[in-house]
Amino acid sequence: MNVSGWFEAVASCSSATTNSRSQALSLHPAASHRENLTSSSFKPPTPRPGHLPNMVVYAVLILNKAGGLIYQRDFNPGLQKLSSNDYLILAGTFHGVHAITSQISPTNETSSSGLEVLESENFVMRCFQTLTGTKFLIFAEPRQQNLDVVVRRVYELYADYVMKNPFYQIEMPIRSEGFDRHLNSYIKPHQ
Amino acid sequence: MVVYSFFIFDRHCECIYIRQWLNTASSAAQPLSRPVTASSAATVATSVVEKPTAGSRLSMAEQAKLVFGVIFSLRNMVKKLCGPEDSFLCYRTGHYKLHYYETLSSLRFVMLTDIRTESLKSSLHQIYVNLYVEYVVKNPLSPVEHAGGEGVNNELFELGIDSFVRTID
Amino acid sequence: MNRDPSPFRTASTASTATSPTPKYANLTASTNLRYSLTRKSIYDRHLNRTKTSELSKSAFAFLFGEMVQYAQKKVYGVQDLEKKLNLHGYAVGQRFLELLLWRDGRTAKRETRILGILQFISHQLYRAIFQKQADTLEKVRENEDEYMISDNDPVVNTYISVPKEMSQLNCGAFIAGIIEAVLDGHCFPAKVTAHTAPNELWPGRTVFLIKFEPEVLEREALRVGS
Numbered sequence A: 001m002n003v004s005g006w007f008e009a010v011a012s013c014s015s016a017t018t019n020s021r022s023q024a025l026s027l028h029p030a031a032s033h034r035e036n037l038t039s040s041s042f043k044p045p046t047p048r049p050g051h052l053p054n055m056v057v058y059a060v061l062i063l064n065k066a067g068g069l070i071y072q073r074d075f076n077p078g079l080q081k082l083s084s085n086d087y088l089i090l091a092g093t094f095h096g097v098h099a100i101t102s103q104i105s106p107t108n109e110t111s112s113s114g115l116e117v118l119e120s121e122n123f124v125m126r127c128f129q130t131l132t133g134t135k136f137l138i139f140a141e142p143r144q145q146n147l148d149v150v151v152r153r154v155y156e157l158y159a160d161y162v163m164k165n166p167f168y169q170i171e172m173p174i175r176s177e178g179f180d181r182h183l184n185s186y187i188k189p190h191q
Numbered sequence B: 001m002v003v004y005s006f007f008i009f010d011r012h013c014e015c016i017y018i019r020q021w022l023n024t025a026s027s028a029a030q031p032l033s034r035p036v037t038a039s040s041a042a043t044v045a046t047s048v049v050e051k052p053t054a055g056s057r058l059s060m061a062e063q064a065k066l067v068f069g070v071i072f073s074l075r076n077m078v079k080k081l082c083g084p085e086d087s088f089l090c091y092r093t094g095h096y097k098l099h100y101y102e103t104l105s106s107l108r109f110v111m112l113t114d115i116r117t118e119s120l121k122s123s124l125h126q127i128y129v130n131l132y133v134e135y136v137v138k139n140p141l142s143p144v145e146h147a148g149g150e151g152v153n154n155e156l157f158e159l160g161i162d163s164f165v166r167t168i169d
Numbered sequence C: 001m002n003r004d005p006s007p008f009r010t011a012s013t014a015s016t017a018t019s020p021t022p023k024y025a026n027l028t029a030s031t032n033l034r035y036s037l038t039r040k041s042i043y044d045r046h047l048n049r050t051k052t053s054e055l056s057k058s059a060f061a062f063l064f065g066e067m068v069q070y071a072q073k074k075v076y077g078v079q080d081l082e083k084k085l086n087l088h089g090y091a092v093g094q095r096f097l098e099l100l101l102w103r104d105g106r107t108a109k110r111e112t113r114i115l116g117i118l119q120f121i122s123h124q125l126y127r128a129i130f131q132k133q134a135d136t137l138e139k140v141r142e143n144e145d146e147y148m149i150s151d152n153d154p155v156v157n158t159y160i161s162v163p164k165e166m167s168q169l170n171c172g173a174f175i176a177g178i179i180e181a182v183l184d185g186h187c188f189p190a191k192v193t194a195h196t197a198p199n200e201l202w203p204g205r206t207v208f209l210i211k212f213e214p215e216v217l218e219r220e221a222l223r224v225g226s
Helices: A003-020 A029-042 A083-101 A147-161 A177-187 B061-084 B121-136 B155-166 C007-017 C023-029 C057-073 C078-107 C115-129 C173-185 C214-225
Strands: A057-063 A069-074 A117-120 A124-129 A133-142 B003-009 B014-024 B090-092 B097-102 B109-113 C136-139 C145-152 C191-195 C205-210
Touching: A029 C214, A057 A177, A057 B003, A057 B090, A069 A083, A069 A133, A083 A124, A083 A133, A083 B061, A083 C191, A117 C136, A124 A147, A133 A147, A133 C191, A147 A177, B003 B061, B003 B155, B014 B061, B061 B090, B061 B109, B097 C007, B121 B155, C057 C078, C078 C115, C078 C173, C078 C191, C115 C136, C115 C173, C173 C191, C173 C205
Parallel strands: none
Antiparallel strands: A057 A069, A057 A133, A117 A124, A117 B090, A124 A133, B003 B014, B003 B109, B090 B097, B097 B109, C136 C145, C145 C205, C191 C205
16 A cells, blocks of 8 residues: 555645644644634623523422432523423433543543533533532533523522521522522523 | 543443553653563664553553443443434543544543543544554465454554644643 | 521532641631630620621521421421420520620619510511511500511521421511510510411411410509609
């Protein structure tokens, strides 16, 4: 086989990739100027606390530390409707996957956080695990960058309207009208 | 960008190719260990002495099993949530990012990189088209099934992967 | 009670408080609630100090939550629970009235008219406890002996979501108890109950219904006559 021939093939396919991704990654000095421009124009405005960044949130799920689903709510159409049993299975599966993802760390850090962001063609999911092991999953439209703000606010609402409610039993499904109401007015402020 | 490792899983859910790169300061990726490959003559010169990677507690074969478990579950989860035509692209933890690409023939390509890497979907697709199809599928000596990685470990594919990873660095 | 630190802010202040050398932390942490600049603890302050006597709303919410849970343990039904909360509030109200009148010093006066005492409650008492006035004070048209004080967002109910099967319950019964004690302390015996009366703007609006005993009205009639 002609060695120079395949090498050309490899070179051509690789140059195609670098071109398509030059904006984001290129270390070339000529491209760095453009990169700065794009990154600054993409920087989201720092939102005020209690104010939702302009985005569509599909759903919010909360898992307790044992992997049980304690809260599930759809806000905007975008995800398929599942039966409550399917949601429970999904939560359990995700709990396991989250634990495994912290095991497969290729770097040398001893402790690794589990899955934080999951991207697919149609949505992006942010998972936030509190120090106590509760997990918050936020599903939103794809290519959203500042889901951290949302997750933080949801955590805050949880701490306020779930944990401070004397009628809530810890680790059990959340049925709190105040939490529902505040979450709704935060995620869908115009309706 | 740093590429940590690369896996291929066939349609029988078996890992048919593993490649790990040592995370060195130089941009050139160096092969560290290839449990399923016979090292080719061309890469032997650059390969470093095999030493157990400090910190990574799992052998590569075990890691491959875990990786497959994760991508399999996440793929099913995404399909359940968004319908069968959606596909899972990548996920990120605090320390690494996993990119996923599945062909229509259920071959699965997985690459682990550092977290700042952008989506590698097109790159994985090109590895499939320009390297896997070219050097594995079109190779008349290669078997149809690749039990134990047989047939994937040819020199040309190895070299291709190496130089490819170097270019996306 | 009007301070509302978010859980994150509470966490951050807590982390500054636990400095590696707690011995010297007293001197530096001026924002620390427990140690003021004068190195007196919050417990050492004079009773008359009202300016800095605010406390964290979160801390209160947790305390009150525990109180509700505790009250829930030995009761049969919603009415029993409300009665229990009312009793808790009554004990607080009795003591608080004393403090309030003592703080007023020479300007303090004993209210003798129904309207006067009701205004005292919805203004002075409410401001002393919640740093705001009650939102409305009304008379029930049908009944001579009933008055209503409404609060759009009672502090005690901020974080409470009552489950559906207990929809009759309003934990404002605690405040109702305080009001009842203050009325009793002024020799206006009455029954005070808390009722949820939401409107569009205020989903947690609560009305305190005050029903005076007949002798109060009798006395009031005599005074008007004289």
